[in-house]
Amino acid sequence: xxxxxxxxxxxxxxxGQSMTLQCAQDMNHNYMYWYRQDPGMGLKLIYYSxxxxxxxxxxxxxxxxxSRSTTEDFPLRLELAAPSQTSVYFCASSLTSGRANEQFFxxxxxxxxx
Amino acid sequence: xxxxxxxxxxxSVSEGALVLLRCNYSSSVPPYLFxxxxxxxxxxxxxxxxxxxxTLVKGINGFEAEFKKSETSFHLTKPSAHMSDAAEYFCAVSxxxxxxxxxxxxxTGTKLQxxx
Numbered sequence: 001x002x003x004x005x006x007x008x009x010x011x012x013x014x015x016g017q018s019m020t021l022q023c024a025q026d027m028n029h030n031y032m033y034w035y036r037q038d039p040g041m042g043l044k045l046i047y048y049s050x051x052x053x054x055x056x057x058x059x060x061x062x063x064x065x066x067s068r069s070t071t072e073d074f075p076l077r078l079e080l081a082a083p084s085q086t087s088v089y090f091c092a093s094s095l096t097s098g099r100a101n102e103q104f105f106x107x108x109x110x111x112x113x114x
Numbered sequence: 115x116x117x118x119x120x121x122x123x124x125x126s127v128s129e130g131a132l133v134l135l136r137c138n139y140s141s142s143v144p145p146y147l148f149x150x151x152x153x154x155x156x157x158x159x160x161x162x163x164x165x166x167x168x169t170l171v172k173g174i175n176g177f178e179a180e181f182k183k184s185e186t187s188f189h190l191t192k193p194s195a196h197m198s199d200a201a202e203y204f205c206a207v208s209x210x211x212x213x214x215x216x217x218x219x220x221x222t223g224t225k226l227q228x229x230x
Contacts, residue, residue, distance in 0.1 A: 004157070031215060040123060042204065042220040043158075048213075056213055090157055097216050099146040099208045100165045105157030 001026050004106035006091050012112045013081040021076040021109050023091030031094045032074040033103065034058075034066065036087040043090065049074055050097065081113045116141045116207045120221035128229050133177075133192040135224050137205030140186065146208040147188045148218070149179055153201045161203070164188060175199070200228045 007022045025032065030051045035043040045058030049068040063085055065077040074093075078085060088110050092103040121136040139145050146165050150158040162173025169181040175198075179190045188205060205221040 033215075040222055042222045043218075045217070048215050050214055056215075092157075094216060097210060097214050099210050099216060100163065101208070101216050102148075102160045102163070103158075103216070103218065105150075105159065107155070107157045 003027065004091055004093055004104050006089075006106035006109050008109060009107070010110045012114060013078075014114060015081060015083065017081050018077070018079050019081070019111075021078070021089055021091075021111075023074045023076065023106060024072050025074075025091075025093040025104070026072065027093060027095070027104065028071060029093035029095050029104070030071065031097055031101075032068065033092040033094075034064070034074070034076045035090045035092065036060065037090060037108075038087050046076065046089075078111075083113050085111065086113045087111060116145070116209055116219050118205050118207050118219055118221040120203075120205050120224050122224055123222065124225045124227065126227040126229055127195045129197055130194050133190070133195045133199065133226065135190040135203050135205075135226065137179075137188045137190065137221060138186050139188060139205070139207050141207055141209075143209070145181075145188075147179075147181060148206040148208065149173065149177070149188075149190050150204045150206060150220075151201050152204065152223075158204060161190070195226075195228045197228050197230065200226055202226070 034046040047066040049055045091106045094101045117140045149161040
């Protein structure tokens with residue numbers, strides 16, 4: 001199994017540009033998450049999905065959109081990129097929603113907005 | 115609301131020395147606690163977790179953590195540091211939100227440097 005994969009690994013955007021961060025998992029997990037990681041701030045939840053066709057906002061959703069048309073894929077869309085969106089983005093997945101769950105993380109996408 | 119505090123954003127130890135990374139939590143319900151490790155340019159991976167039962171939890175790569183309710187702590191230790199332990203370590207507490215997903219609150223992370 002490849003686990004959770006993310007593309008691209010790195011990207012530089014200009015202010016106002018848009019892009020989609022790709023995330024896929026091959027573990028048949030229903031639950032998927034997008035986090036952003038800023039220095040000294042830990043991970044913050046952007047959006048999550050409990051299954052194909054069902055998504056909802058997390059802690060810091062402004063400036064982002066998601067879709068979940070299949071169990072495997074959970075892309076994150078940035079519209080009108082801003083310098084505040086410079087961050088490392090991690091996609092994660094889990095089998096269930098239980099409190100004892102392990103979340104499985106992708107390798108991350110490092111995004112810089114100039 | 116749950117929260118996690120990690121004391122020390124950077125910790126340096128000599129190779130072979132004890133590793134101690136500190137984590138304190140706040141939770142209104144019995145906590146489910148995790149330690150994740152992030153190696154350079156990689157995603158987070160689970161080191162160990164505490165849910166219920168034995169308060170001393172053993173994880174991968176020789177790490178262990180002890181849940182102390184009276185001190186609201188979940189410190190991570192390893193008797194002898196290896197160079198390969200250099201990474202960033204995140205303490206986290208898990209809850210289940212009304213939306214039916216697992217809400218995980220992460221600490222701000224501690225970067226461990228191992229000096230040869």
